[in-house]
Amino acid sequence: xxxxxxxxxxxxxxxxxxxxxxxxxxxxxxxxxxxxxxxxxxxxxxxxxxxxxxxxxxxxxxxxxxxxxxxxxxxxxxxxxxxxxxxxxxxxxxxxxxxxxxxxxxxxxxxxxxxxxxxxxxxxxxxxxxxxxxxxxxxxxxxxxxxxxxxxxxxxxxxxxxxxxxxxxxxxx
Amino acid sequence: xxxxxxxxxxxxxxxxxxxxxxxxxxxxxxxxxxxxxxxxxxxxxxxxxxxxxxxxxxxxxxxxxxxxxxxxxxxxxxxxxxxxxxxxxxxxxxxxxxxxxxxxxxxxxxxxxxxxxxxxxxxxxxxxxxxxxxxxxxxxxxxxxxxxxxxxxxxxxxxxxxxxxxxxxxxxxxxxxxxxxxxxxxxxxxxxxxxxxxxxxx
Numbered sequence: 001x002x003x004x005x006x007x008x009x010x011x012x013x014x015x016x017x018x019x020x021x022x023x024x025x026x027x028x029x030x031x032x033x034x035x036x037x038x039x040x041x042x043x044x045x046x047x048x049x050x051x052x053x054x055x056x057x058x059x060x061x062x063x064x065x066x067x068x069x070x071x072x073x074x075x076x077x078x079x080x081x082x083x084x085x086x087x088x089x090x091x092x093x094x095x096x097x098x099x100x101x102x103x104x105x106x107x108x109x110x111x112x113x114x115x116x117x118x119x120x121x122x123x124x125x126x127x128x129x130x131x132x133x134x135x136x137x138x139x140x141x142x143x144x145x146x147x148x149x150x151x152x153x154x155x156x157x158x159x160x161x162x163x164x165x166x167x168x169x170x171x172x173x
Numbered sequence: 174x175x176x177x178x179x180x181x182x183x184x185x186x187x188x189x190x191x192x193x194x195x196x197x198x199x200x201x202x203x204x205x206x207x208x209x210x211x212x213x214x215x216x217x218x219x220x221x222x223x224x225x226x227x228x229x230x231x232x233x234x235x236x237x238x239x240x241x242x243x244x245x246x247x248x249x250x251x252x253x254x255x256x257x258x259x260x261x262x263x264x265x266x267x268x269x270x271x272x273x274x275x276x277x278x279x280x281x282x283x284x285x286x287x288x289x290x291x292x293x294x295x296x297x298x299x300x301x302x303x304x305x306x307x308x309x310x311x312x313x314x315x316x317x318x319x320x321x322x323x324x325x326x327x328x329x330x331x332x333x334x335x336x337x338x339x340x341x342x343x344x345x346x347x348x349x350x351x352x353x354x355x356x357x358x359x360x361x362x363x364x365x366x367x368x369x370x371x372x373x374x375x
Contacts, residue, residue, distance in 0.1 A: 016344045020207060020244045022311040026336060026343045033340075044301040047308075049280060054200055055273020056207040056243035063274050067281040075278055083250075083266060086242035090250045091262065097236040106239045108358035112350040114319050115329040120346060121312035123337030125305055132301035142302035149310040158205060158307055162300055169299015170292055 002070050003077045005035060010062050010081030017058060023117050024058050026124035028065070037069040040131045051158045058082045137172045141165050188224075188257055189264040195222065196249050196268025207245030210269075214248060224256050245269055 009031040017024045025047065032043055043065075050060040059079055066078030097106075133142055145161050195217045203210045211234060219227045233255070237247040246266060253265030287293060319325060332346035 012344065014242045016241055016347045017243070018239075018241045018347065019315075020238070020242075022308060022315075024243075025308060030336075030342050030344075041297075041301060044304045045297050048297075048300045048304050049277070051205045051307075053273060053276050053280070054203055055270070055277070056245045058243040059246070059270050059273045060277050063277040064281045064284075067278060072278070075274070075281065079270065079274055083242070083246050083270065086240065086246045086250055087262065087266070089240050089242070090237070090247055091254055091259065093240065094236075094251065094254065097239065105355075105358050108361070109239065109351060109354040111325070112328060112354040112357070113347070114315060115321075115325040116332045116346045116350045118312050118316045118319070119329040119332030120336055120343045121308060121315070123333050124343075125308040125312065126337050128308070129302075129305045132305050138298070138302035141299055142306045145303045145306035146310055149306065150313075153314075161303055161307070165299045165303030166296035167299070169296045173295035173298050 003073060006066055006069055006074055006078045007081040009035060010066070010078045011084055013062075014058060014082040015085040018113050019117050021057060022121055024061070025128075026120040028061050029124050029128060032065070035069070037065055040128050042068075044128060044132055048162050051162055137168075141168055185257065185260075189260055191222070192224070192253060192256065192261060193264040193268040196253075196265045197271060200245070200269040201272040203245065207243050207248075210245045211248065214252065218252055218256075225252060229255065 013024060013027045013031060016027055029040070029043065032038060032040065043061075046061055046064045047057065049064075050057045053060060059082060062078035062082040063075045066074035066076065068074075070077070129142075133139055145165060148156060148161060199210055199213045199217060203213065215227070215230055218224050219230050230252075233248065233251045237244060237251050240247050246269060249265040249269040250262045253261035253263070255261075257264075288297070316329075328346075328350065332343075335341040335346060336343050
């Protein structure tokens with residue numbers, strides 16, 4: 001049963017993750033809260049690890065959470081679950097996509113999805129932030145990271161910030 | 174006749190394994206975001222191996238971004254499918270996914286053991302707020318690409334409040350956005366057709 005739940009949960013995550021990367025976070029978080037496979041703090045840990053390891057966050061989360069929930073079989077099932085919708089949609093829609101693009105439907109879709117995704121991401125950050133930002137040190141680290149990102153945008157790779165934050169954690173805690 | 178068929182078959186199989194190997198290599202060296210994979214895939218699939226034309230590759234990029242799921246996975250499936258059908262898609266997807274599966278599995282197995290050390294615990298206590306900042310920043314960057322209008326602001330606020338404070342499943346705002354986009358698009362198309370008819374009759 002747990003394997004089926006894992007598969008279905010990650011199938012949903014793969015199915016609704018429009019726009020890649022961070023949009024997965026609110027979706028995964030929802031399933032974690034619903035199923036209680038691991039704590040939200042550990043979820044933050046896996047996001048950090050995902051930045052430093054190969055692979056998209058969808059697969060990394062699937063493998064890790066699946067393992068926590070049900071060992072190797074869980075890891076396998078969750079990972080397969082998250083890629084199945086991609087398989088189905090890419091193969092089924094490959095002919096259709098060109099037509100949809102011509103019709104301009106995709107533009108309308110992205111138009112409405114983008115603000116929704118921003119809302120979802122901020123909401124997820126708010127919920128998950130409550131487990132992570134709990135004292136002055138964490139507030140300072142969080143603000144510092146945000147300011148650095150704001151100033152340097154994509155020129156700084158998250159890996160460096162994560163490592164720096166880890167070192168700061170070791171020093172100040 | 175049979176020898177020809179066997180020759181074809183083994184050619185197909187070696188193509189599949191070659192694609193798997195290429196994707197495995199690319200998957201192994203792309204850290205963090207999947208978008209970094211795109212130039213690597215282009216170099217390998219178009220320039221090095223000549224499996225697909227540059228023109229066709231470029232047209233898959235935009236197509237792939239409108240399908241849900243990880244860009245890296247979608248792209249590899251698209252390419253694999255275009256080059257060698259469903260088996261192609263399976264081999265490419267496997268190639269891209271396997272490195273992260275293996276690495277994360279090893280990390281997961283060692284995780285609880287190694288997270289007993291106080292130094293590690295403290296490191297992660299520092300890392301978590303950093304990740305929260307990363308997430309917020311990702312949202313902020315997305316928001317800068319948007320041409321904010323009243324209805325889009327409403328969409329943002331609603332999905333924020335519903336999922337943030339009322340714990341509604343994020344799939345509902347996403348589904349609603351898809352539905353509204355569908356209706357909106359057809360309403361626009363209809364309006365355009367009517368306007369065109371007006372100008373031609375006038």
